[in-house]
Amino acid sequence: VTMAWFDMAAKKLGFPTIELFVKAGSDGESIGNCPFSQRLFMILWLKGVIFNVTTVDLKRKPADLQDLAPGTNPPFVTFNGEVKVDVNKIEEFLEEKLTPPRYPKLATNHPESNTAGIDVFSKFSAYIKNPRKDTNDGLEKALLKSLRRLDEYLRTPLPEEIDANSTEDPQESTRCFLDGPDLTLADCNLLPKLHIIKVLLPIIPTLLPR
Secondary structure, eight states: OOOHHHHHOOOHHHHEEEEEEEETTTTSSBBBOHHHHHHHHHHHHTOOEEEEEEEOGGGOOHHHHHHHHOOOOOOOOEEETTEOOOOHHHHHHOOOOHHHTTOOOOOOOHHHHHHTTHHHHHHHHHHTTOOOOOOOOOHHHHHHHHHHHHHHHHHSSSGGOOOTTTOOOOOOOOOOBBBBBOOOOHHHHHHHHHHHHHHHHGTTSSSSSS
């Protein structure tokens, strides 16, 4: 059996052999719109490892994949041939195995960053899936409140942004991401969900004020 190019490249560079299995799009081949798959893709990409991505059409899941991870739908990962399932556990595993100095640390420095915006996607899903018009206003208000909390967290300076010797009120945060100037695991979790919301907003004109 010919070794896949990514296996050869990984072995030559001393990387582990990693394959990410993700849900396929509606055409059965392209990468689907799954925030959990995108979360793991972002983590592996930020770690800087060589990895292969395999799309899985859930309508006709190949028998070999059913044998590889029976009863499990993507996303899941194989790491040096070992199957890893459950997105949260995979995230913890990758952070534990792919460590500095070779691989960047992606864990947050501030625990609050891990929960910032944690309920935005669930509030959004509840709103767009709601069949009852009489509860729309309440669900919309709940979503907007959640988004405002996230915005407030991003605007609030982190401890390292505050000058302890200054007598003036702290300035608004200038950081680019949840936990500082660099992407972290918290961003990998939140950004794919925010992207879905951004994509859907134009077709739901009543969701947010322009």
